Amino acid sequence: TRSTRPQRMLKAVQKNATKGNPESVISAIDYFCKHSEWAMNVGDEKGSILDSVVTEVNPSTVLELGTYCGYSTVRIARLLSPGTKFITLEFNPANVTVARQIIAHAGIQDKVTVVEGSSGDLIPQMKERFGITTFDFIFLDHWKDRYLPDIKLFEECGLLRKGSVLLADNVICPGAPEYLEYVRNSPRYESRYYPAHLEYTKVEDGLEKSVFLG
Ligand SMILES: Nc1ncnc2c1ncn2CCOCCNC(=O)c1cc(-c2ccc(F)cc2)cc(O)c1O
Numbered sequence: 001t002r003s004t005r006p007q008r009m010l011k012a013v014q015k016n017a018t019k020g021n022p023e024s025v026i027s028a029i030d031y032f033c034k035h036s037e038w039a040m041n042v043g044d045e046k047g048s049i050l051d052s053v054v055t056e057v058n059p060s061t062v063l064e065l066g067t068y069c070g071y072s073t074v075r076i077a078r079l080l081s082p083g084t085k086f087i088t089l090e091f092n093p094a095n096v097t098v099a100r101q102i103i104a105h106a107g108i109q110d111k112v113t114v115v116e117g118s119s120g121d122l123i124p125q126m127k128e129r130f131g132i133t134t135f136d137f138i139f140l141d142h143w144k145d146r147y148l149p150d151i152k153l154f155e156e157c158g159l160l161r162k163g164s165v166l167l168a169d170n171v172i173c174p175g176a177p178e179y180l181e182y183v184r185n186s187p188r189y190e191s192r193y194y195p196a197h198l199e200y201t202k203v204e205d206g207l208e209k210s211v212f213l214g
């Protein structure tokens with residue numbers, strides 16, 4: 001049967017990227033998406049903003065919601081200090097399989113744990129299953145209508161501390177209007193919008209960075 005887009009992306013990485021070199025994996029995926037097939041990776045423009053926020057926060061604990069093929073996972077992991085606890089959640093088992101292989105090709109498999117499941121089920125398990133007290137940095141890139149319920153879940157589960165940074169992809173396209181309204185109007189967050197474009201297109205999109213104030 002016909003391969004899937006993530007499988008074709010994996011083949012492109014295995015063919016064009018140098019094993020153990022995260023930068024070459026990132027470039028190979030961006031090249032594939034620009035010249036072969038568009039895919040919903042955060043991409044290079046928004047990816048550079050992601051890089052700068054991760055570098056600024058220098059987190060000890062990281063959570064990513066929505067691994068997909070592992071592109072942003074590799075972007076984040078390559079910037080983390082040794083010993084950082086990094087967990088990424090992916091709902092689709094076929095994507096988990098592809099992501100693990102792309103992450104392994106980049107050589108950062110020891111820096112991150114890929115967990116299969118939905119955010120609503122897994123977030124309440126973070127403390128008991130992974131020994132997390134709070135997350136320093138959270139990247140939201142999963143179902144856009146889960147952003148708001150999940151940020152409330154983080155609060156309820158005591159997974160945020162004063163200064164925790166949440167960075168949300170696609171707040172314009174596909175959009176997360178209820179999430180934006182919440183973080184921009186809540187006294188418990190300091191929010192800032194980073195304008196950019198939908199990955200590999202000229203369509204307007206951007207990232208919202210929200211700092212939990214405690
Ligand atoms: N652990 C978890 N818990 C819950 N749900 C989970 C999960 N893990 C995965 N999922 C399921 C959702 O995963 C994918 C979410 N991402 C997107 O849908 C997305 C879509 C576009 C896009 C598409 C078409 C256009 F025309 C324009 C834009 C662009 C993006 O940058 C996107 O990120």
Ligand SMILES: [Mg+2]
Nearest residue numbers: 042141169170
């Ligand atoms: Mg996205």
